[in-house]
Amino acid sequence: MGFTPRNPDFEAVVRENYARHTFMHHIGAELGEVTPGHCALHLKPRPDLSQQNGFVHGGVIATLADVAGGLAAFSLFEAGADILTVEIKINYLAPAAGEEIIARGEVVKSGRTLTIVRSEVFAIKGGVETICAAGQGSLMTRKP
Amino acid sequence: MGFTPRNPDFEAVVRENYARHTFMHHIGAELGEVTPGHCALHLKPRPDLSQQNGFVHGGVIATLADVAGGLAAFSLFEAGADILTVEIKINYLAPAAGEEIIARGEVVKSGRTLTIVRSEVFAIKGGVETICAAGQGSLMTRKP
Amino acid sequence: MGFTPRNPDFEAVVRENYARHTFMHHIGAELGEVTPGHCALHLKPRPDLSQQNGFVHGGVIATLADVAGGLAAFSLFEAGADILTVEIKINYLAPAAGEEIIARGEVVKSGRTLTIVRSEVFAIKGGVETICAAGQGSLMTRKP
Amino acid sequence: MGFTPRNPDFEAVVRENYARHTFMHHIGAELGEVTPGHCALHLKPRPDLSQQNGFVHGGVIATLADVAGGLAAFSLFEAGADILTVEIKINYLAPAAGEEIIARGEVVKSGRTLTIVRSEVFAIKGGVETICAAGQGSLMTRKP
Numbered sequence: 001m002g003f004t005p006r007n008p009d010f011e012a013v014v015r016e017n018y019a020r021h022t023f024m025h026h027i028g029a030e031l032g033e034v035t036p037g038h039c040a041l042h043l044k045p046r047p048d049l050s051q052q053n054g055f056v057h058g059g060v061i062a063t064l065a066d067v068a069g070g071l072a073a074f075s076l077f078e079a080g081a082d083i084l085t086v087e088i089k090i091n092y093l094a095p096a097a098g099e100e101i102i103a104r105g106e107v108v109k110s111g112r113t114l115t116i117v118r119s120e121v122f123a124i125k126g127g128v129e130t131i132c133a134a135g136q137g138s139l140m141t142r143k144p
Numbered sequence: 145m146g147f148t149p150r151n152p153d154f155e156a157v158v159r160e161n162y163a164r165h166t167f168m169h170h171i172g173a174e175l176g177e178v179t180p181g182h183c184a185l186h187l188k189p190r191p192d193l194s195q196q197n198g199f200v201h202g203g204v205i206a207t208l209a210d211v212a213g214g215l216a217a218f219s220l221f222e223a224g225a226d227i228l229t230v231e232i233k234i235n236y237l238a239p240a241a242g243e244e245i246i247a248r249g250e251v252v253k254s255g256r257t258l259t260i261v262r263s264e265v266f267a268i269k270g271g272v273e274t275i276c277a278a279g280q281g282s283l284m285t286r287k288p
Numbered sequence: 289m290g291f292t293p294r295n296p297d298f299e300a301v302v303r304e305n306y307a308r309h310t311f312m313h314h315i316g317a318e319l320g321e322v323t324p325g326h327c328a329l330h331l332k333p334r335p336d337l338s339q340q341n342g343f344v345h346g347g348v349i350a351t352l353a354d355v356a357g358g359l360a361a362f363s364l365f366e367a368g369a370d371i372l373t374v375e376i377k378i379n380y381l382a383p384a385a386g387e388e389i390i391a392r393g394e395v396v397k398s399g400r401t402l403t404i405v406r407s408e409v410f411a412i413k414g415g416v417e418t419i420c421a422a423g424q425g426s427l428m429t430r431k432p
Numbered sequence: 433m434g435f436t437p438r439n440p441d442f443e444a445v446v447r448e449n450y451a452r453h454t455f456m457h458h459i460g461a462e463l464g465e466v467t468p469g470h471c472a473l474h475l476k477p478r479p480d481l482s483q484q485n486g487f488v489h490g491g492v493i494a495t496l497a498d499v500a501g502g503l504a505a506f507s508l509f510e511a512g513a514d515i516l517t518v519e520i521k522i523n524y525l526a527p528a529a530g531e532e533i534i535a536r537g538e539v540v541k542s543g544r545t546l547t548i549v550r551s552e553v554f555a556i557k558g559g560v561e562t563i564c565a566a567g568q569g570s571l572m573t574r575k576p
C-alpha cells in the first residue's frame with residue numbers, strides 16, 4: 001500500500017527514535033530501509049540470543065516484530081508525536097536460525113489515534129528466506 | 145488453580161530448561177518461584193534494556209511474559225517432552241520502570257497438545273507494584 | 289479487583305447499551321449481572337448457533353467474550369461516553385455444549401483512552417462448568 | 433501465495449463443511465470463492481446483526497474472519513481430517529456498514545499440526561471497499 005507521510009522528515013525522525021532504543025543495540029539489531037508505512041530490521045544471530053535449543057529466542061523475534069511494526073507506524077505520524085505499543089500478537093511459524101534475521105513491518109491502517117500494523121520475521125539460511133513469525137498489533141499516537 | 149504435575153521432577157526440569165536460554169541471561173532475568181502451572185521471573189532494569197524514552201523495552205517485557213507463561217506450561221509437561229511457543233499476545237498497560245520487574249505466568253488449561261497460559265508483568269517502584277503488561281498465549285508439547 | 293464507577297448510573301447505562309445490540313437478541317443472549325468492571329452474559333445453546341460438529345459456533349463464543357469484556361469496560365466509563373472494541377484475542381479451550389453458556393468479562397485496567405479486559409466463557413453441562421474460551425482485548429472510550 | 437492442496441476434492445470438502453455451520457446460515461453468510469489456501473465469505477448487513485450504533489456487530493465480523501481463515505486452512509487439509517480453531521485475534525479498523533461485507537481468509541503457513549492464517553473483512557458501501565477488520569489466527573488439524 002502507498003502511504004503519504006504526514007511529516008516529510010519521517011525517515012530522520014524514525015532513525016533518531018531507533019537510535020534511542022538501547023535494547024535494540026544490545027541485541028545487535030540494525031535499522032534497514034524505512035519508507036512511508038514500512039520498516040525493516042536486520043539481526044545477525046549470536047549465541048547469547050538463544051532459547052533452550054539454540055535457535056534465536058522468541059523474545060528476540062517478538063522484539064523485532066514489535067519494533068519493525070512500530071516504526072512502520074511511526075513513519076506516518078505527524079512531527080513531534082510520540083508512539084507507544086498498545087498490543088501485539090505474534091504467531092511463531094518456524095524455528096529461527098541462519099545467517100540473518102529480517103523483520104519487516106507495514107501499516108494496515110493509519111488512524112488518528114491508533115495505527116494497525118502487521119509484521120513478518122524471516123530467517124535467511126544458506127541464502128534461503130523462511131518466514132518464522134507473523135505479528136499483528138496496534139500502536140497509539142501521543143500528540144505533541 | 146491447582147495443577148498436578150505429570151513429572152514429579154518438574155522443578156528441576158524447568159530450571160534446567162531455563163539455564164539453556166542464553167538470551168535470558170543476556171538480559172539479566174532470573175528464574176524465581178516455580179510451582180505446578182506457575183512460574184515467576186525477576187529482572188532488574190538496566191540502561192541497556194530501554195526503549196526510546198528510557199523505560200524497559202517492550203521486547204524485554206514480551207520476552208518475560210512469553211517465558212514466564214512458557215515455563216508455567218512446561219512445568220506440567222511429561223518427562224522428556226520439549227516445548228515451543230505457538231503464539232502470544234501482549235497488551236501493554238503502563239510504562240515499565242522501577243527497581244524490579246516481575247513476570248508471573250500461569251496455566252489456564254493444560255491439554256494433550258496445547259497449553260493455554262496467561263502472564264502478567266509488574267513493575268515495582270518505590271515498593272509499589274504496578275501491572276504493566278498482560279499476556280495470553282498457547283504452547284505446544286513436543287512428545288519425547 | 290474492586291473498581292469505582294465514574295458514572296453512578298453505570299448499570300442502567302450498560303443495560304441500555306446492551307438493549308440496542310440487535311445481534312445479541314438474535315442469538316438469544318441475555319445480560320446477567322453487571323457490577324463495576326464486571327459483566328456476565330448467558331446463552332442457551334440452540335441448533336441454529338452451531339459449527340460443523342454441532343457445538344456452539346466459535347463466532348458465538350467470540351461474540352459473547354467480546355461483549356462481556358466490552359460491557360465490563362463500559363461499566364467504568366464516564367456518563368455520555370461511547371465505546372468501541374479496538375481488538376480482541378480469543379483462545380478456544382474446549383468444544384462448547386450443554387444447557388447453558390456463560391461469559392464473564394472483567395477489567396484488567398481502566399485507562400483514560402483504553403481499557404484492557406479479560407473474559408472467560410464457560411459451558412455448563414449436567415451442572416458442571418467447563419472453561420471453553422479465554423479472551424483478552426482492548427476497548428476505546430469515545431468521549432461525549 | 434500458491435498452495436498445492438493435499439486433497440484434490442478440497443473445494444467440495446470445504447463446501448460440505450460450511451453447509452453444516454448452521455450459525456453461518458442463521459446470519460445469512462454465504463460461501464464465495466474457494467481456492468487452495470484462500471476462501472471468501474459474503475454477507476448482506478441486516479438490522480438484526482447490529483451493535484449499539486447500528487453497524488454490523490463485531491461478533492459477526494469476528495465470525496466471518498474466523499470462518500474465512502478457517503476454511504482457507506481447511507482447503508489444504510488431507511482428506512478426512514477435521515479442523516478446530518486454536519485462537520484468533522481481530523483488530524477492528526472501521527465501523528462496518530454498507531451493501532455487503534466480504535471476508536477473505538488466506539493461509540500464511542500450512543503445517544502438519546497447525547496452520548496460521550490471516551483474514552481481512554471489507555465493507556462495500558456505494559461500491560467503495562473499506563477494510564474494517566484484520567485477523568490472524570491458528571487452526572489445528574484433527575487427523576482422520
